[in-house]
Every structure is written in structure tokens, then in C-alpha cells.
Amino acid sequence: MIFRGTDTTALLTEWVMAELVLNPDVQNKLQEELELVVGSKRSVRDSDVGNLPYLQAVVKEALRVHPPGPLLSWARLSTSDVELSNGMVVPVNTTAMVNMWAITHDSKVWEEASKFKPERFIESMGGTNVDVRGNDLRLAPFGAGRRVCPGKNLGLVTVSLWVAKLVHHFNWLPNKENPIDLTEVLKLSSEMKYPLSAVALPRNLLLSS
Numbered sequence: 001m002i003f004r005g006t007d008t009t010a011l012l013t014e015w016v017m018a019e020l021v022l023n024p025d026v027q028n029k030l031q032e033e034l035e036l037v038v039g040s041k042r043s044v045r046d047s048d049v050g051n052l053p054y055l056q057a058v059v060k061e062a063l064r065v066h067p068p069g070p071l072l073s074w075a076r077l078s079t080s081d082v083e084l085s086n087g088m089v090v091p092v093n094t095t096a097m098v099n100m101w102a103i104t105h106d107s108k109v110w111e112e113a114s115k116f117k118p119e120r121f122i123e124s125m126g127g128t129n130v131d132v133r134g135n136d137l138r139l140a141p142f143g144a145g146r147r148v149c150p151g152k153n154l155g156l157v158t159v160s161l162w163v164a165k166l167v168h169h170f171n172w173l174p175n176k177e178n179p180i181d182l183t184e185v186l187k188l189s190s191e192m193k194y195p196l197s198a199v200a201l202p203r204n205l206l207l208s209s
């Protein structure tokens with residue numbers, strides 16, 4: 001529980017922040033949403049997350065482009081022959097995994113798959129409101145079915161709250177001496193091969209809490 005719930009949330013936060021530094025227009029839109037919904041006189045609270053659709057879309061897009069658990073169903077064994085919808089048969093006693101990374105980067109499934117574009121999840125911006133909690137297999141970064149991640153709601157709200165606080169209080173800029181490199185490396189989860197380095201400038205809001 002502790003291992004599954006700590007590195008995934010920390011790494012996803014790092015991926016989101018890296019994309020926000022590389023996409024200042026997205027960072028600005030997120031700050032505008034925070035100013036509109038939360039204002040500048042108090043800090044963001046977890047109860048605000050449900051009222052911040054652009055924030056939720058940013059987190060979903062990071063889960064799509066950089067799923068912390070890119071291979072689902074580690075070491076699951078088929079207990080009978082299973083015929084898939086494309087006619088392929090997985091024979092009994094086969095260890096099978098789902099390559100979620102390949103699905104979330106498939107240009108047949110996602111338009112401009114390699115582009116970081118949170119708007120794809122916002123209906124009013126021409127996108128589709130995809131549920132990432134295991135109900136839509138185009139984007140199931142927490143798995144699906146009986147062994148779906150039990151911490152998915154906690155993980156989503158935690159990352160959303162951390163990102164919201166970081167962006168509400170600071171402007172995030174590239175560190176010219178240590179530019180961002182999005183190369184991934186698969187350890188226990190999918191990590192940034194070169195950890196994020198960025199410059200944080202305080203936004204000097206009148207925050208009281």
C-alpha cells in the first residue's frame with residue numbers, strides 16, 4: 001500500500017510540473033482557473049479540486065502521456081483459453097500484461113498523441129470527458145476490473161491538490177542550466193530519467209492560509 005501509493009503520486013506530480021514548465025500557456029490557463037475559482041486570498045483546498053475542470057484535465061493528460069504504471073496486470077496468468085475481440089487467443093497458463101503506454105500513445109486512439117493538450121478532456125473546448133478510473137480502456141492508468149488500483153481517488157485528488165498549490169503560489173520557469181529532458185525510465189514506476197529541475201518565482205498572492 002505504502003510503496004504503491006507514494007512513488008506513483010510523487011512521480012506523477014513531477015511529470016505534471018515538467019509539462020507545465022514546457023507548456024507555459026497551459027500553466028497560465030491553470031493559474032487563471034485558480035484565480036477565478038479560489039481567488040488570491042486563500043490557499044487551494046482538496047474540496048476545491050472538483051470545481052477545477054482544467055486542473056483535472058491537466059492531471060489526466062499527464063496520466064496519458066506519462067502513465068506512472070505503464071504496464072498493467074504484472075504477472076497475471078490466464079486460467080483458461082481466452083479469445084479476444086480481434087480473434088487472437090491467449091492460451092491457458094500464459095502470463096499476459098496490458099501495455100497501457102502503447103494505448104495512450106496510439107495515434108489511432110488519440111489525435112496528436114504526442115502533444116500535451118489538456119483541452120482534449122474538456123467538452124466545452126471540443127474534447128471528451130474521459131473517466132480515467134477504469135471505465136474507459138483508452139485511458140486506464142490505474143488498471144481496470146477486479147485488481148484496479150484501490151488508491152485511484154486518493155492518488156488523483158492528492159496530485160491535483162499538490163499541483164494546484166504549487167501553481168497557485170509560484171510561477172514555474174525552465175532552469176536554463178539544467179533543461180528539462182522528458183526521457184522516461186521504467187523502475188518500479190515510470191520515472192523521469194533526469195529528475196526535474198525548474199525555477200520557482202513566488203507570485204506574492206495575499207494568502208492567509
Ligand code: HEM
Binds near residue numbers: 146
Ligand atoms: C497517481 C497515483 C497512482 C497511480 C498512477 C497508480 C497506478 C496503479 C496501477 C497501474 C496499478 C496496477 C493495476 C493493474 O495491475 O491492473 C495499481 C495497483 C495498486 N495501487 Fe495504485 N496508483 C496510484 C496511487 C495509489 C495510492 C495512493 C495507493 C494507496 C493508498 C495505491 C495502492 C495500490 C495497490 C495496493 C495496488 C495493488 C492492487 C492489486 O493488485 O489488487 N495506488 N496502481
